[in-house]
Amino acid sequence: MTLPKVAFIGTGGTIASMGATSLELQDYGASGVILQADALVARYPELGMVADVVPVRHSAVPSPNIDFADWKALNARCEALVAEHPDLAGIVIGHGTATLEETAYFLNLTAKVAVPIVLVGSQRPASALSSDAGMNLLNAVRTAASPGARGMGVLVLLNDEIHAARDVTKTATLRLQTFRTADFGVLGHADGDAIAFYRRPIRAVAPDTEFDIRGLDALPRVDIAYAYAGADGTAVRAFLAAGAQGIISAGFAPGMATPGDFAALQEAAAQGVVVMQCTRAGSGRTHKGKRLREAGFLITDNLTPQKARLLLALALTKTRDPVEIERMFLTY
Missing domain, CATH: 3.40.50.1170 (L-asparaginase, N-terminal domain)
Structure with missing residues (x-):
């Protein structure tokens, strides 16, 4: 045999x-x-x-x-x-x-x-x-x-x-x-x-994906701002100063930041940084309500913050179009 x-x-x-x-x-x-x-x-x-x-x-x-x-x-x-x-x-x-x-x-x-x-x-x-x-x-x-x-x-x-x-x-x-x-x-x-x-994934998987890293030396910088009571935006502004091109807000479930973090994230979005609202809960989808839409934030579906960071970094190697980025988060 x-x-x-x-x-x-x-x-x-x-x-x-x-x-x-x-x-x-x-x-x-x-x-x-x-x-x-x-x-x-x-x-x-x-x-x-x-x-x-x-x-x-x-x-x-x-x-x-x-x-x-x-x-x-x-x-x-x-x-x-x-x-x-x-x-x-x-x-x-x-x-x-x-x-x-x-x-x-x-x-x-x-x-x-x-x-x-x-x-x-x-x-x-x-x-x-x-x-x-x-x-x-x-x-x-x-x-x-x-x-x-x-x-x-x-x-x-x-x-x-x-x-x-x-x-x-x-x-x-x-x-x-x-x-x-x-x-x-x-x-x-x-x-x-x-x-x-007993079951199969229905989201797109390797090797049938649109990302190719073979010619890349590095990924765009994407950071995670973790929510906690009293967070005042200091971490978000530090990420901005470090050159973040994207920020994942690991918010309170079902997807909310403190007032201090929210204001800093709005500043980031106004400067062209892609801001995505996630949740620190580890389970469940985020919802793009009126407040997030008006702030220009995107949502991460049900990905954990650490995985949303990876997908956003790869997305930024191809586009900054929010519609395209949201499509990718629904594809993968």
Whole structure:
């Protein structure tokens, strides 16, 4: 029996980290030991029972270090792997959970390969007693190799659950069930006997998107102004001074800023900065009511602030037309 070929790109994170002891579940980063892709694959020989895994060294860093340069490099690496291995069934990217959802959504907007891309992490380091690293990695490989994953865009796999990159977010600091899709639930499950899908994303997904970052050196600056009682616009004005071309207002649910922030955001919009109203709630749509319309603000649909920031930055590489930007937020 010929096993499917799946590439595993390692970027580091908890899934590749080694603590000082098997009981080090939180401060494992202090050891400074993060395995490269080939070492992590070698740690779990069971991977060879489900796929021909091609380990690809990329980086070995905590995920707060990830930024645009890494996303661009990951896109290029995925394209090179597909060109090098015409029989490649899918790609798995090991990633720290802190920014995993942002990397997944960014790739979902920009990747140009047709094979499934699955991001995987873990809540406990590879060295820990009862680590989730091995099973998560195995199930991510199985998911990437599954014919059912084709056409689903970039996926996220942790805790036996398969999520859409657009919708998933990390909801707990330590619990294994941290990744959740609040409004819609999982796409499917990685069970012992099968990769079982039950629904599909209906928003546009990679590779069928309009964004191409291959010729970009950087993204337009977009910042997030987080709402809290008494916020007086200081952060918004600092973002303006730093050269922000877009600002996401992570407002109170269902999408409101304090008077101080609202006034500063109006100043930003008057200066040509694209201001978009979001909510800090983590779930639910924002509504473009009269007050937002009159202020010239746009809305982010139901995206979380961190994902709305990415989509706006990519939108600004193509247009500043508010109608076009709103179309993109309804498309992706």
